[in-house]
Amino acid sequence: MLQIDCYAYANRLLSVHPGEKAAFSLVTMIICLASPSPVTSLAVILLAALLTIYRAGVPWRPYLGIAAVPALFLAFGAAAVAVSFSGQPDGYLFGLSLGGTCVGVTPRDLGIAARLFLKSLGATTCLLFLALTTPMVEVVSALRKAGVPALFVDLAAIVYRFIFVLAETAERIYISQSSRLGYKNLRSGYISLGQLAANLFIRAYRRSQALFTAMSARCYTGEIRVLETGHRVSVKNVAVIVVLDLSLVALSLVNLP
Amino acid sequence: MAEYILEAVDIEYKYPGGTVALGGLSMSVEKGGKAAVLGPNGAGKTTLFLHFNGILRPSRGRVRFAGRDVRYDQASLMELRKNVGIVFQDPDTQLFSSSVLQEVSFGPMNMGLPRDEVLRRVQGALEATGIIDLKHRPTHFLSDGQKKRVAIADVLAMDPPVIIIDEPTACLDPRCRRHVVDLLDAANREGKTVIMSTHDVDLAYSWADRVFVVMDGALAGEGRPEDVFQDGELLERAGLDRPWLVEIYGEIKKKGWLAAGSPPPRTKEQLYDIIPDGRRASK
Known part of the structure; x- marks a missing residue:
């Protein structure tokens, strides 16, 4: 989480208009999800990853580490899709017979699973591109400009801020517990962890009250109004995005099954 | 007669559950002054401050701003909060935004100022607090000292005539x-x-021109710092130490080093000035 955040603030695309990055991420993701061809999915994965690594300057090693988490998750999900049950044992690539039914993987299902995996990985890399190049503050401000309801946007902004406050609180509690041998064995570990969670919940609640008080003290009346910093829309960037995305569309049309 | 900007008149406040936080506290703060409020933890200092800004409403008594009773309708409260800014103790409960610029702009934006004016004030507040370089830094990457300055900039940007910290x-x-x-x-x-x-x-003694001692939800004493910190009985009751300047002054006075009537020093430099030169005295 913190790692993603660090890159979001220190990458070469930081000064680019958040709307452009969001548009690229979103449109590319839609193309990836809409196109039936795995070639498009592969192209999207490569495009988003290479842009993040070479254009935004996120080092490839941490990038792979960050991408591996959702990729692993997707792999397990896709694996479940590949497995099927059938009464007839023929046609299976490999499988085993349990009683009268056969559990296994057919080439057709394997193809579906692979396509699904690539498609979702493509969408994930698009999202990662946005997450690694755009600070949350700018994402929120782009959402606000896009007309997303204020309640949702304010909530997103505050949740984001307080993730860090609470993470820090949790860390402090954890350190203070372990310095008093709170995690010396499994049993006390569970007890300490439970107390940490309960404490964190209470603190979060009290923090929310304190925050409301502090905001009221500055004339808060129900809607968060803050200064938005302007970014200039770059015609060149928009052109690049249009060209890239149109090529992707063309690629998927050519590869229509 | 002195002009008072903020007054608490016999205010009482009970927390939900019945704990009395303030029990008939009265005090008046002079306009343009530097007031220090001292007292043990849990004495009601923060609760008192929340009354000055209209966040809390006394169950008895009145709060007065600039000679008028505070009213608690929305418009009057907004007016009061524009005039009385509070910097809270823990910046982490005050800073709600992940962007320093947006954080500091929150108050002026709520005051309904035009965009250019907001930007001007935010710049001014960030320059005054020496954190203009942090403008685009996310709040969670700041140190405690930096967060404190952002919290102060939050209030400076609103430019209130009264700052409570x-x-x-x-x-x-x-x-x-x-x-x-x-x-x-x-x-x-x-x-x-x-x-x-x-x-x-030490800070209260050297900095303030008026000191208020709050204890158990009431005013235990007030006065000029040089008077309050000479009041041994009051200090004892409130569990306050004597400032080191007062200690040393008392000691050298007792030992006859000072001319009668030399006033208690408020700063280190003033103390050095009143200590006579020993080499001349021994000749």
Whole structure:
């Protein structure tokens, strides 16, 4: 989480208009999800990853580490899709017979699973591109400009801020517990962890009250109004995005099954 | 007669559950002054401050701002909060935004100022607090001292005539501490009234021109710092130490080093000035 955040603030695309990055991420993701061809999915994965690594300057090693988490998750999900049950044992690539039914993987299902995996990985890399190049503050401000309801946007902004406050609180509690041998064995570990969670919940609640008080003290009346910093829309960037995305569309049309 | 900007008249406040936080507290803060509020933990200092800003409403008694009773309708409260800014003790509960610029702009935006004016004020507040470089830094990457300055900038940007600051120097290193005190002095020189709560008797003694001692939800004593800190009985009751300047002054006076009638020193330099030269005395 913190790692993603660090890159979001220190990458070469930081000064680019958040709307452009969001548009690229979103449109590319839609193309990836809409196109039936795995070639498009592969192209999207490569495009988003290479842009993040070479254009935004996120080092490839941490990038792979960050991408591996959702990729692993997707792999397990896709694996479940590949497995099927059938009464007839023929046609299976490999499988085993349990009683009268056969559990296994057919080439057709394997193809579906692979396509699904690539498609979702493509969408994930698009999202990662946005997450690694755009600070949350700018994402929120782009959402606000896009007309997303204020309640949702304010909530997103505050949740984001307080993730860090609470993470820090949790860390402090954890350190203070372990310095008093709170995690010396499994049993006390569970007890300490439970107390940490309960404490964190209470603190979060009290923090929310304190925050409301502090905001009221500055004339808060129900809607968060803050200064938005302007970014200039770059015609060149928009052109690049249009060209890239149109090529992707063309690629998927050519590869229509 | 002195002009009072903020007054508490016999205010009483009970927390939900019945604990009495303030029990008939009265005090008046002079316009343009530097007031220090001292007292043990849980004495009701923060609760008192929340009354000055209209966040809490006394169950009995009145709060007065600039000679008029505070009213609690929405419009009057907004007016009061534009005039009385509070810097809270823990910046992490005050800073809600992940962007320093947006955080500091929140108050002026709520005041309904035009965009250019907001930007001008935010710039001004960030420059005054020396954190203009942090403008685009996310809040969660800041140190405690930096967060404190952002919290102060939050209020400076609203440009209120009264600034209340709760424990401004707690948890700060000496340099940050000096910087914060300088900031408050600068605001005071511009004519703002500054009220701080603190446990630091040395700071209160040298900085304030009026000291209020709050205990158990009531005013236990008030006066000029040189008077309050000579009142041994009051200090004892409130569990306050004597400032080191007062200690030393008392000691050298007792031992006959001082001419009768030399006033208690308020700063280190004043103390050095009143200590006679020993080499000349021994000749």
